[in-house]
Amino acid sequence: MVKLSLNMGGDGTFIGSGEWPDIVANREAYREQGLLPRYLKAPLIGLWEITGRCNLRCVYCYNESPRTPPDLEWPIMERLAQEFIKMRIFSACVSGGEPTLHPRYIDILRLLHEGGISVGTITNGWTMTPELARSMIRYAGSAQVSLDGPSAEVHDRVRGRQGSFQRAVRAIRLLRDAGFKEVSVSFAATRLNVDSFPEMPEFCAGLGVASLRTQPLAMVGRARGETDLEPTPEQTRRQDEFLKASGGKYGDLKIEWGDPSVHVTIGLGLGMAVAVRITQNGDFGLTPYYPIYFGNAREAGLAEVWEQGLRLGWEYEAVRTLLGGAQKCPVLRAQPELEKPLHIAVTAPRSS
Amino acid sequence: MNALDVTDKPRLRPLRWRWDGEEGQHIAVAVPNPGGIYFLNPSAAKIFAACDGTKTVAELAGILVEAYEIGLEQAVKDTVKVLDLWREMDMLQ
Numbered sequence: 001m002v003k004l005s006l007n008m009g010g011d012g013t014f015i016g017s018g019e020w021p022d023i024v025a026n027r028e029a030y031r032e033q034g035l036l037p038r039y040l041k042a043p044l045i046g047l048w049e050i051t052g053r054c055n056l057r058c059v060y061c062y063n064e065s066p067r068t069p070p071d072l073e074w075p076i077m078e079r080l081a082q083e084f085i086k087m088r089i090f091s092a093c094v095s096g097g098e099p100t101l102h103p104r105y106i107d108i109l110r111l112l113h114e115g116g117i118s119v120g121t122i123t124n125g126w127t128m129t130p131e132l133a134r135s136m137i138r139y140a141g142s143a144q145v146s147l148d149g150p151s152a153e154v155h156d157r158v159r160g161r162q163g164s165f166q167r168a169v170r171a172i173r174l175l176r177d178a179g180f181k182e183v184s185v186s187f188a189a190t191r192l193n194v195d196s197f198p199e200m201p202e203f204c205a206g207l208g209v210a211s212l213r214t215q216p217l218a219m220v221g222r223a224r225g226e227t228d229l230e231p232t233p234e235q236t237r238r239q240d241e242f243l244k245a246s247g248g249k250y251g252d253l254k255i256e257w258g259d260p261s262v263h264v265t266i267g268l269g270l271g272m273a274v275a276v277r278i279t280q281n282g283d284f285g286l287t288p289y290y291p292i293y294f295g296n297a298r299e300a301g302l303a304e305v306w307e308q309g310l311r312l313g314w315e316y317e318a319v320r321t322l323l324g325g326a327q328k329c330p331v332l333r334a335q336p337e338l339e340k341p342l343h344i345a346v347t348a349p350r351s352s
Numbered sequence: 353m354n355a356l357d358v359t360d361k362p363r364l365r366p367l368r369w370r371w372d373g374e375e376g377q378h379i380a381v382a383v384p385n386p387g388g389i390y391f392l393n394p395s396a397a398k399i400f401a402a403c404d405g406t407k408t409v410a411e412l413a414g415i416l417v418e419a420y421e422i423g424l425e426q427a428v429k430d431t432v433k434v435l436d437l438w439r440e441m442d443m444l445q
Contacts, residue, residue, distance in 0.1 A: 033393065034377075034378075034393040034394050034395070035391065035393045036391070037372065037373030037374050037375075037378050037391075038373075038374050039373075039374055040372055040373070040380070041370070041371070041372045041373070041376065042370070042372075044380065044389050088368075088370040090368060090380070090382050090389055091382075116368065118368070118382070
């Protein structure tokens with residue numbers, strides 16, 4: 001019995017299981033024992049960025065929201081949700097942009113939930129109201145609020161809008177009041193805020209947060225090339241030390257550290273995809289961090305794209321060449337070749 | 353926790369799962385404890401799919417005997433081992 005999943009961080013990142021290095025290192029032995037297939041019939045996880053709209057402008061945003069390409073039309077979104085259900089995808093993470101800005105946000109949560117999918121969602125909290133929180137809890141099992149500091153001074157600077165700290169904290173309270181047991185907080189460690197991280201656990205515990213997640217900054221998207229955003233080695237060392245010493249000190253609060261490069265290492269190591277990313281304009285991708293796409297929902301269904309190539313997307317030569325350097329790299333970086341999206345053709349041209 | 357007897361009829365909890373892998377012989381299942389999605393190899397998948405509370409442990413082991421031409425004793429041992437694991441993972445009622 002092999003644990004195949006990666007726990008999904010709220011920002012669409014993955015937190016690796018300790019079993020993975022062994023599975024990757026002994027992939028053929030696992031396959032010979034029948035423990036590991038060559039590919040999956042469907043993704044285990046769907047990371048769905050339902051809108052490019054965003055009311056903040058975070059300094060490190062991995063997908064550079066707000067984005068201008070139009071969101072998918074509702075009938076296509078509805079069809080995608082049905083495909084998630086039909087393909088028996090286990091869990092979906094509904095994000096953006098800021099997903100609550102999408103007029104059909106709750107409808108998406110509802111469709112997925114009613115189809116038996118475990119639904120999580122991510123918000124910056126700006127639009128949260130008691131009514132919205134109550135609607136969300138009907139269909140989402142977990143909610144993550146991005147909180148990049150324990151004070152307005154720190155958080156607002158990182159998130160690019162004054163007042164965003166107060167809104168995020170209020171959102172956490174409203175989600176808790178609505179009954180969410182699994183409210184988590186994500187903290188993206190940048191040079192601007194990482195020194196305040198030691199104040200975060202107590203602050204989050206006081207808000208009733210279930211888990212606090214942090215990870216090294218991925219130097220992609222808006223952070224690409226912004227070396228001034230990257231924590232210094234000394235800052236990283238101090239955060240690491242703090243994390244190592246913090247276990248069990250904050251009651252029920254779980255403190256999780258994720259390495260955004262793990263999913264790249266695993267993907268390249270196994271070849272098969274376990275997750276699909278869907279961007280707001282319908283591109284199907286392997287990873288939230290790199291703009292490598294295998295078809296678009298406006299042209300083909302997820303099942304079709306999965307079967308025709310996405311399920312083994314990590315084995316494509318172009319992917320291996322471009323992302324090989326990201327393996328076991330402490331900080332994900334954008335290769336110059338990936339400054340523009342790479343669209344890999346997997347579907348045969350359709351006859352008119 | 354009592355040891356499983358060959359006359360017990362284990363039944364799975366309602367779990368989210370699907371047949372998976374290139375041949376459709378594996379099972380991917382969302383496990384409540386410790387959480388996460390696990391993959392069952394084809395032999396475990398056969399037991400899983402038959403674990404509906406109507407078959408005894410001995411009958412479940414018989415599925416392995418038939419599929420893999422192994423002795424009943426070994427099959428019972430393997431079946432009990434996997435069922436014990438599933439009990440620990442809160443997969444059984």
